[in-house]
Amino acid sequence: MRSCRDIHHQLAPGRLPGLSGALAGFALASLACGIAPTAAVLITARIVQGATAALLIPQVLATFHHTLEGERKARALALYGATSGIAAVVGQLVLFAATLTALLIPLTEGHSLGWPWWTWLLIAIAVMLGAVTYTVEKRAEARGEVPLLPPSLLRLPSMSRGLVMVLAFSIGFGSFMFVFALTVQNGLHADALHGGLAILPMAVAFFAGSLFAPRLIARFGRAALSAGAAVQLAGLASLVTVLVTNWPHVSLWAMAAPLALVGAGQSMLFAGLFRSVLADVPTHLGGIGSGVLITLQQSGLALGVATLGTLYISLEPHSLSHAFASVEYVQMGIVALLAVGAATLPRFTKAA
16 A cells, blocks of 8 residues: 555656546456447457557556666566566467457357358458457567567468468368268267277378378478378278268278278378478477467368368258268368379478
């Protein structure tokens, strides 16, 4: 209480009302955000929150300057800088999370709910938040800071091309795991244990392929990725043929060989794409580049379930086997594009 009283007496006469008003406005705006009944109210409260924060921060720094001297002022400014840096990082994380949430919720729930108005509003908000996130990251980098997603990093050839391919690969992989599980359990009436065992040939082939992938990529370069995509494409086509032709009398053994081909091809693509994305990334940005890669991969998995998974669910009432086939046709298109796109990636060897 004594410290607060001392600061109160040391403040310039006109500064205290501005500081108190900005602080009260920020607190009330934060409360409004927490209890906002609609998205419109939340957005309005956020705008007020930002405006009052903009009024509050200069008052805080002015208070430091007016009431502190020497070592105490230096320490206060250092602590302020540290907390501001932490807040900036947290703010970027919140922006990323909010953007993904605003995008994934309507894509996941929109079809089952009949696409109500708020799903379209969330998609629009996701686009807006994406633009805000890019602007925040660009300005942070321009100030000499290292943002969570440096725009200059995305301009590197390996990142700009490789990340798009990783996203496409992850969308296909995420959707496959989702629709295959539903097809085996709901369509073939396998229990959870046998549903898990059904995917085992793909997992074993993926593991085995991952052991040989580094040497094959080192020797054949980008051609190894195209070959892996071709093998995966053959496996997916065989799997669809087996399911559609023999439905509903499809044994898990009949799917083993196609699934093994899928897993072997995926292992080559997975290893090669991850290697290519980080090929041009400077050493001091390696951690950031890896973080961007993993974040995009996980986002792609979720998007695959939200988009192609929704397509499957919409077609399932008509024909479960053809619903599976329709999703896999899309994934086959993705894999075919990856086979061609591998030629645009950085060279792994002098020859390829």
